[in-house]
Amino acid sequence: MEEEYMRELTLNTGINIPIIGSGTNTFGKVDHQYMGEINGDTTEILSAIEVGYRHFDTAIAYRNEAVVGKAIKESGLPREAFFITSKIPGKPEYTNSERSVMEAVEFSLANLGTEYLDLYLIHHPWENLEEMVIVWHVLERYVDQGKIKAIGVSNFDKKQLAYLLAGARIKPAVNQIESHPGKWNHEIIDFSLQNDVFPEAWGPLTRVSPEAKEQLSQIGQAYGKSWAQVILRYQIEKEVIVIPKSHHLTRQKENLAIFDFSLTEQERNMIGQL
Template sequence: MLKNLQSTTTLYNGVEMPWIGLGVFKVQDGEEVVSSVKAALEVGYRSIDTAAIYGNEDGVGRAIAESNVPREELFITTKVWNAHHGFDSTLAAFDESMEKLGLDYLDLYLIHWPLPSKGQYVETWKALEKLYKDGRVRAIGVSNFKIHHLESIMANCEIKPMVNQVEYHPRFNQKELHDFCRKNEIQLEAWSPLMQGGLLNESALVEIANKYNKSTAQIIIRWDLQTGVVTIPKSTKPHRIAENVDIFDFELSQEDMDKINALNQDKRMFADPDEFNKI
């Protein structure tokens, strides 16, 4: 399952999704994102995760176009932003993202947040269903959705999400949500797996890292994969981009997995999806 950087998990619709991708949140459009994506592709990454609100889809598209990697080997994700919830506006937002990315089809399209104040995520999801049925995207999913948001989609729509991308790290392992997603064949994906660097000096993780002669970042990313969670660590530094995925030559023991699990505090570092209403 976890042999190398090209190892994949199979979504319930049969699409293969890489276990590791490069996240480009807060990576500046232009040379910074272009060089970051190119560095990742050269190392062997095949999954790139962006979003309309990141403002760097143009740069991601340029890096893809300038790389020598065949399109069919890539797995590209982007997301519809809160301002574009609703059926027609979601379809228009998708077209705009595709133009910026310069792609004929997308691998994964996500609703970025449920945006409860607007109450349109079910309608937005139906737009994603249309894009999926029309063959414009290979898989559809959500981001930052809690169990009750997922249940609402499953009760009112034809297709259930294939992926749920959420805040997930050793301090916030979302066990109940993870169990729900596993039971319903929804692949959980971690954003901010390193808690924006906030866990890199955690003593328990440093101790485990020393044991395996790895960095704490590598330990956390390996923990993600061994818990069955897709992960998209972000970096703009080529040596870090490479280091983050040098994790296929060891396996964490159950004892060490338990120690990492024990770090959970059920505390979000970022916004609660029930309260986040930024447009």
């Protein structure tokens, strides 16, 4: 199981990314609330590491980069064992000058206690496409320096991604987008893959209706899998990187246990229409 979990995709920069990671946006916070006070609790991250997660996704906006960095140190494993993603907010105070962008990157590196980031994303697009390319060029210099291994975007639509692709020296490696039953975002996933940009699903297990859960559970019965495992399997079979999140050890384990079955074409078509 461990070897299968470590299935990786090779990004267009040549580095490998585990196809499953863990979201962290409520980790290390009081009552696991997104806007909760940071309490520095590393319990959930350490349990995820214990069961096999090596890919963790955080962001400046989550306010908990330091908690992720603390957990990685507490794990006792070498930094090289992990794939760490963080994100620069698409807000003027972080993007309105080269200095602002550089300060954001250095802020992330310092909080995570690392000399390099595996992946750094622009968290959200904004209206000024030309300005986004300017920000991108600053991030490219960090790739040149080896402080960032790969750069990408989050929540970009086709127009925004196409504009950036046209103006980039280093192509985006990842487009992290919302993808779950009810909003699979097939179009942007296909467009990203066509341009050698891997789509990555945030919130892959969120907003699943009772009706969808029932259909997914029926599919999962044949394989001894839950509705959540079926969703994750469906996504990775489409070469979509997934970053589910759970605070519970049992579900963290379950989210990794998706490499011992495959969906049929009929099942994939059914799931894709949910």
